[in-house]
Amino acid sequence: MTGLTGLSPLTVLAEASTPDGTAPPPLPGFVVSSFSPLVADVATRCLRARHGSAPVTAEAGARTAVVLVSGSGDVRMAEHVAAAVDAGTRIGPLLFFQAVPNSVAGHIAARWGLRGPVVCLCPVGEPRADGLAQARLLIDDGDADEVLVVLVEQAGAVETAHALLVSEGESR
Amino acid sequence: MREPPHRTGITGLAAVSALGRGAQAQLAGVLAGVAAFGPVRRFDVGGRKVTNAATLAGAGTLAEELTGVIRDACAGLTDAERARTPLVLGLHGHPDAGRSARATATVRYAAEVAARAGLAGVAKVYTCACVSGSTAIADAAAMIRAGRHGRVVVAAGYLVEPDQFALFDSGRALANDGAARPFSTGRSGLLLGDAVSAVVLEPGGDREVLAEVVGWGRAGDGCHAVRPDPAGRGMATAIGDALRRGGVSPAEVGYVNANASGAEGDSAEAAALRAVFGAAPVPVSSTKSVHGHGLEGSGLLELVVTVLAVAAGKLPVNAGHLGPDPACDVDLILDAPRRAATPYALTLNAAFGGANTALLVRAGS
Numbered sequence: 001m002t003g004l005t006g007l008s009p010l011t012v013l014a015e016a017s018t019p020d021g022t023a024p025p026p027l028p029g030f031v032v033s034s035f036s037p038l039v040a041d042v043a044t045r046c047l048r049a050r051h052g053s054a055p056v057t058a059e060a061g062a063r064t065a066v067v068l069v070s071g072s073g074d075v076r077m078a079e080h081v082a083a084a085v086d087a088g089t090r091i092g093p094l095l096f097f098q099a100v101p102n103s104v105a106g107h108i109a110a111r112w113g114l115r116g117p118v119v120c121l122c123p124v125g126e127p128r129a130d131g132l133a134q135a136r137l138l139i140d141d142g143d144a145d146e147v148l149v150v151l152v153e154q155a156g157a158v159e160t161a162h163a164l165l166v167s168e169g170e171s172r
Numbered sequence: 173m174r175e176p177p178h179r180t181g182i183t184g185l186a187a188v189s190a191l192g193r194g195a196q197a198q199l200a201g202v203l204a205g206v207a208a209f210g211p212v213r214r215f216d217v218g219g220r221k222v223t224n225a226a227t228l229a230g231a232g233t234l235a236e237e238l239t240g241v242i243r244d245a246c247a248g249l250t251d252a253e254r255a256r257t258p259l260v261l262g263l264h265g266h267p268d269a270g271r272s273a274r275a276t277a278t279v280r281y282a283a284e285v286a287a288r289a290g291l292a293g294v295a296k297v298y299t300c301a302c303v304s305g306s307t308a309i310a311d312a313a314a315m316i317r318a319g320r321h322g323r324v325v326v327a328a329g330y331l332v333e334p335d336q337f338a339l340f341d342s343g344r345a346l347a348n349d350g351a352a353r354p355f356s357t358g359r360s361g362l363l364l365g366d367a368v369s370a371v372v373l374e375p376g377g378d379r380e381v382l383a384e385v386v387g388w389g390r391a392g393d394g395c396h397a398v399r400p401d402p403a404g405r406g407m408a409t410a411i412g413d414a415l416r417r418g419g420v421s422p423a424e425v426g427y428v429n430a431n432a433s434g435a436e437g438d439s440a441e442a443a444a445l446r447a448v449f450g451a452a453p454v455p456v457s458s459t460k461s462v463h464g465h466g467l468e469g470s471g472l473l474e475l476v477v478t479v480l481a482v483a484a485g486k487l488p489v490n491a492g493h494l495g496p497d498p499a500c501d502v503d504l505i506l507d508a509p510r511r512a513a514t515p516y517a518l519t520l521n522a523a524f525g526g527a528n529t530a531l532l533v534r535a536g537s
Contacts, residue, residue, distance in 0.1 A: 029397070061394055066525075071279060073299065078270030081335050086271075088219055096343025097398040097524055099336070100264070100301040106525030107397040115394035115406060118527035119307055122265070122278045122297040130296075134311075141314040143390055143413070 010132060010139070010166040013146065014050035018042045018161040027107075031094055033076035035154055036104035038161040039068065043108045043150050046163035055113030065116030065144035066105045069131040071123050072155035074101065108148070116144040127151045128162075135166050179376030180313040180385040182533070183323075186244030187369040187476045188237050189463045190226035194244065198473070199480040202459045202488035203509050207351055209363050209464065215334040222346035225332045226365030226464035234267050235285055237368040238329045242289035245370035246325060248379065251290060253323070257372075258295035259286040260312055262304030262328030264468050270335065291325060302431075302465070302523035303390075304328055305369070305472030306531055310388035312373050322375060329368035330469035337364060347434055352465070353492035354432035354458035355442060355500035362433035365464020367473040383479040384534045386516075387418025393526030400437045400522060404444030407431075407528040411448045411518060414530040418516075422449050425532070426514030427487045429478040431522045432458040432500075433465050434492070439499035441520065446501065453503035454518075455510055457490035471521040475531055478519040482535040485512045 018024060024034060024041035043066075047054070055061060077098055084091045097103045101120040109118060117138055123130040128151060135147035145167055152161045186194065190208035191201025201208065208226040217223040231237060238261075246254050259282070266278045282294040296311075298304040305328030315321045330336075340346050346361045353359040376384065389410035393401035400407070415422065428445065432438040445456065459477050466473050481488055486509040493506050515535045522528045 066392065070299075073265045073269060073278065075269070078265070078335075080270075081339060082270030085334050085338050091338050091342040093342050093344065096339045096345060099339050100524055101299060102301045102303075102523050102525030102527055103397050104525075106392070106527070109392050109394045109526055110396050113394050115392045115409070117307075117390035118300065118303075118392045118523075118525045119390075120298070120300040120525075122282075122299050124279050124282075124294055124296055137311055137314060138390075140318065141311075 010135060011169050012164050012166055014046050014165040016042050016045035016049060016163050020158045020160050029094065030098055030104065032080045033074050034159060035074035035077060035152065036098060038159060039104045039150050039152050040107060042161040042163040043148060046165055047112055050165050054111050061113035062115050063145040064114040065138050065147045066109050066114055066118050067131055067134045067147055067149045068101050068105045068120045069123050069127045070101060070152045071127060072153050075154045132166065139168055178317050178319050180316045181374055181376040181381035182371055182383045182385065182479060183374055183379045183381055184245040184248055184372035185382065185476045185479065186241040187473050188228060188241055189366050189473055190228050191463050195480055198477050199484060202462050202477050202481060203486055205462060205489040205491045207462050207491050209350060212332065214332060220341040222341055222348055224350050225363055227332050228366050231331055231366060234329050234331050237331065238285045238327055239288045241368050241370040242325055242327050245372050254290040255292055257291050257323050257325055258293055259291045260296045260308045260324055260326045261285065261294060262298040262308050262468050262472065264330065265299060300523060300527055302467055302470050303521045303527045303529045304468040306521040306529040307390060309385060309475060309531055310390050310529055313385040313388055316373060316375050324373050325370055326373060326472065327370040328469045328472040330467040331366050332364045336467065340364060351492040352434035352461050353494060354430065354434050354461050354490055355438050355497060355502060355504055356493045357495040357497040359434045362435055362465045365466050367466020367469030369469060369472040369476050371472060371475065383483065385531060386534050387414035387420065387532035389413030389530040391528050395526050398524045400440035401526065402440050404440045404447060406526055407441055407444035407520065407522060408447040410528040410530040411444060414518065414532040418532045420516055420532060423452055424514055425454050425516045425518055426512050427482060427517040428454050428456045429474050429519040430456050430458040431520045433460050442500040442502050455487055455505050456502045457488050457505040459488050461491035471529065474519045478517050479533055479535060482512050482515060482517045487512055
């Protein structure tokens with residue numbers, strides 16, 4: 001449904017990666033899985049490269065969306081919850097809100113003052129292309145000037161994360 | 173010369189919930205206003221503090237139910253038309269995630285649903301929790317209005333299952349008195365419910381349109397990882413954007429199917445409604461009070477219910493109400509359905525991450 005072939009590419013304002021296998025710093029409130037810490041770490045480094053320190057200006061924040069793209073989802077969290085349910089053991093109350101990718105997207109948005117749309121996708125095609133297509137959709141539809149696109153995968157032994165801040169052009 | 177925007181019509185819809193199977197069961201259920209909550213028998217809830225939800229007896233697997241509602245919604249399409257129509261899906265992920273390594277392939281699961289329903293394939297999968305279905309509708313409507321794609325089927329689903337039930341229970345998010353009481357004094361939380369729905373969206377034109385998606389908004393709170401902005405600013409922005417896109421004034425809106433679930437944060441949505449509608453309050457109810465909170469499936473089920481209710485000219489009640497909460501000062505529909513005064517209605521959804529959506533529909537063609 002991208003339907004965006006032929007449109008001009010978005011400008012990448014900043015970009016950051018987490019080298020494969022690098023453990024992200026702990027993220028208070030998020031336990032059991034590295035999924036959310038990975039997202040927060042790479043997003044923070046990307047936003048710092050563009051904006052310096054948090055938060056962004058209120059004007060920029062109102063027009064910045066967050067798009068989180070993951071084919072695997074938070075596999076470690078799903079495994080932990082399934083094991084606990086099957087074994088009949090206690091599930092920690094903190095896990096309640098970590099079970100969806102929105103929560104860490106909201107953590108980033110709150111820390112940086114980003115008040116554009118929050119969208120999480122499982123990529124159907126190449127994750128970067130799908131993330132950029134969603135960014136293009138939000139920008140063209142008028143809901144954002146800049147979009148933070150975070151790509152994170154947790155399948156297999158290797159965990160990867162990459163973040164891009166994109167816009168229609170060099171807006172500032 | 174710039175072409176006029178394309179209209180986005182809903183030309184087919186179907187749903188399954190604890191209210192029953194099919195569109196008419198949903199309409200009859202929300203108009204009856206009798207909550208569908210009861211003891212969960214689908215899986216063992218012996219270790220849980222709360223043991224109630226709204227589940228459909230005899231429900232199949234999520235893939236089976238998704239396939240069923242897609243086929244129902246597409247009943248007006250030929251096989252050839254279905255085979256040219258892509259699927260956009262909203263769901264939590266592969267239902268077996270965490271128990272099977274193969275289950276990490278959510279997109280393969282979505283493609284299998286599309287194939288079983290005779291569709292062209294899966295175009296997009298939304299995993300944004302309780303705004304999955306509504307964000308999918310907003311994005312699809314935007315693409316159709318811009319002339320960037322044609323007919324699409326949007327489906328979304330959640331069936332009450334042990335993992336999310338356990339998480340919500342451990343997080344003390346579930347109502348402890350057997351009822352979801354949106355906007356009410358004494359509310360103690362939400363209750364989960366089955367919600368599997370499908371909607372056919374297409375540029376207005378040749379086929380009968382049940383309703384038109386005239387506006388949409390999506391905005392973040394930028395406030396907290398999970399709690400809504402107490403002032404409801406993100407939701408107010410989403411509502412305002414939907415009205416602006418639709419060219420509709422607040423006074424023209426005749427009904428709001430609210431996101432409110434019976435949680436403490438219902439007051440944030442009430443603040444958003446007061447900010448937008450001010451001194452001319454709009455009739456409000458949350459049909460979650462009857463069919464429960466369908467998580468990833470909630471937004472689409474509530475869109476289906478809203479379209480059906482406004483088309484029938486009857487607005488559902490807000491069940492479970494014990495009394496007014498001054499922090500939730502909205503014009504609740506209580507006791508009996510009201511007559512719809514206008515064909516315009518909003519359906520609102522919010523999710524963790526401060527994600528808010530508003531869909532503005534106009535019943536009839």
